[in-house]
Amino acid sequence: MTPFFDRHRDLLQQAIAAAQSRQFWSPFSEIPSRSIYGESAPDDGEQAFMKLLGKKFVIDQPQSGSWIGNENALYGLPLDISYPASSPDALVGAAKAAARDWAATSIGERIGILTEALVRLNARSFEIGHAVKHTTGQAFAMAFQAGGPHAQDRGLEALVYAYQEMGNVPGPVTWHKPQGKRPPLVVEKAFHIRPKGIALVIGCNTFPTWNSYPGLFASLATGNTVIVKPHPKAILPLAITVEVLRSVLKEAGLDPNVVTLAVDTSENPATEAFVTHPAIGIIDFTGSATFGNRVEREALRGARTYTEKSGVNNILIDSTDDISGMASNLALSLSLYSGQMCTTPQNLFVPKDGIQTNEGHLDFGDVVNRITEAVSNLLADDQRAASILGAIVNDDVRQRVEDIQQQPGLALPARSVTIEGGPNCCFTPSCRIVEASEVEAYGQEQFGPIFYIVRTEDTDHALGCIDTLVRSRGSMTLGAYSTNPEVLDKVTRTAVDAGVSLSCNLTGPLMVNQATAFSDFHGSGANPAANASLTDNAFIAGRFNIVEVRHNAG
Structure with missing residues (x-):
């Protein structure tokens, strides 16, 4: 087993306690301070972002050979980053090939790997902040917070909910049923967690990481492989996320295609082809009600859907x-x-x-x-x-x-x-x-x-x-x-x-807009604006099944 779980054991225990108490707690500082992140962190992050401009963003996943990308440049700085194009079948095939070993990885090891990825993402928060700023239009302070630490908080929150939900599945048991004068009926029972399948995370233009991390990390934690499909105008923040996840997976000796990146353009969208692919078992979506309703209809064929759509506040x-x-x-x-x-x-x-x-x-x-x-x-x-x-x-x-x-x-x-x-x-x-x-x-x-x-x-x-x-x-x-x-x-x-x-009666600095990880539930899942809540047990439980295996021991 990799050392990641032991390395982050204290962090995870604090996160579990915070989710239970609903008191304020955050392991990732929202303040873009040199004293917190390091004297050179702001400059290093901006330079890392600038080095990506005008280049190919290389990911060693199955690809068609062409390079695409036409992201926003909302502050006048052209990104001109190109990403590998990949067909749905190619990414689904890669996800299937990686699925067995990922599902067989112990719960603790999966949680450790994913927590390590979040910690590494936090170290790149300035770089991610610039990526979010230029693709979404958020001012930098907000882009840093929402795109970095606040998104990472939400990812960790999903992890600990998944850890606890899977922990509720009992271990092996020897079952005895008395039969009067006859010997008791004895059965050995084991309860196996079976991932739902390949998960698809569809990112939005305005909050590409904040809205995507809960579903991404919840699906990965419960043993599913994930295809990340960013909004075509805001690819870079999620591309960096996928890059970090794949790096940690490689270090752990696992197939990095546990997580892949699906890129398209506004002129040639590919989301529909992924949504309707029969191998997709989970879909997380943030965006318009028009397409969100289309995603929800996929539940009729058995896909588990988690959507946040447009609404009127x-x-x-x-x-x-x-x-x-x-x-x-x-x-x-x-x-x-x-x-x-x-x-x-x-x-x-x-x-x-x-x-x-x-x-x-x-x-x-x-x-x-x-x-x-x-x-x-x-x-x-x-x-x-x-x-x-x-x-x-x-x-x-x-x-x-x-x-x-x-x-x-x-x-x-x-x-x-x-x-x-x-x-x-x-x-x-x-x-x-x-x-x-x-x-x-x-x-x-x-x-x-x-x-x-x-x-x-x-x-x-x-x-x-x-x-x-x-x-x-x-x-x-x-x-x-x-x-x-x-x-x-x-x-x-x-x-x-x-x-x-x-x-x-909000009259101070707290706004109705704000929802804080480990305390506030974002959405209720109880009205047409969203069919899920970030993050409750229902957001986790549908991402895996429990399969029982029995052996007669009498």
């Missing part, structure tokens, strides 16, 4: 004892990464007669003004705005921003912000006031820096609208502001019944 505003704190918190939640997060609030429901606050009663217009002014003030300085907004990830988002400028009820127009990479790379959020009856406007996800303030009859009317949206469209997050315990009880019941995570 909502905020209920009933009353507050800190109107300034509420407005500031919402401003940052609405602005962070230009609203290009699956957890960003989109619809703010406000009663038509206004709300009670610590500054007295504010009518509807006053509430609108306080929120829109907070957004404008937060982003008044272009340099600060750029560090919060990042870049627009694609032309579809840009088009939505342009379209809303011409629509009625515009309470906050977009302002273009010049950032590294050229003018008009991003826009401040736009706000439109709509009536509760205008569901066709606010009732579908408007991915990007766009939000609506929805005028309702009262709080109960707003709760009814929110309940309908969560159940029909799906939501990843729900926020509520109220000083009334009865209202908070109502919104809690609504959230639990509809299956959406709820955050109440």
